Amino acid sequence: MGSGNAIRGSRVGAGPMGEAERGDAAPRVWVTFYCANRHETRPSFATDVAVPETWDCPRCGFPAGQDSDNPPAPPKTEPYKTHLAYVKERRSDEDGEAILEEALSKLRQKRAAVKRALEAAGRN
Structure with a gap:
């Protein structure tokens, strides 16, 4: 019942995008950050940018640092004030x-x- 050689879900010009169409990917460096809850996060950064000192942990939200033995302290939470x-x-x-x-x-x-x-x- 179909039209035979039509490919469903495609359009003219659609196809897998390769490196030639997208351009070259920027060189990356992966940096490991550790939070006070011992969560490990490895975001990637372009090699030509400065890596931040701290990074927010995606699991708990605490600040994370690059030293696994001495991670940044969790922030002090103030109680609700009227x-x-x-x-x-x-x-x-x-x-x-x-x-x-x-x-x-x-x-x-x-x-x-x-x-x-x-x-x-x-x-x-």
Whole structure:
């Protein structure tokens, strides 16, 4: 039922790409990196580029170095902080009291102005 000599899934010009069509591959060097969990990673780099000091481990995400006996230490994770915790780091208790008092005085002034406006409207 087919058309006989048609090759399914191909088109004109499609074919295996060889070195002649792609060009020559850049010379590569494979460097071994080790993380704190003793995972070994071997990415390849072009020979004409500088190899980085550390590489992120694809298995655990820790930084990896080239010395298997002394890999980089895992990063310190900070516990989650609330907005209030960050505010307390930046402000002292005295600063907080001063800011609170300023905000309360503004609120009291607004309430007094609204109260006066309502009383004035009730008189007319």
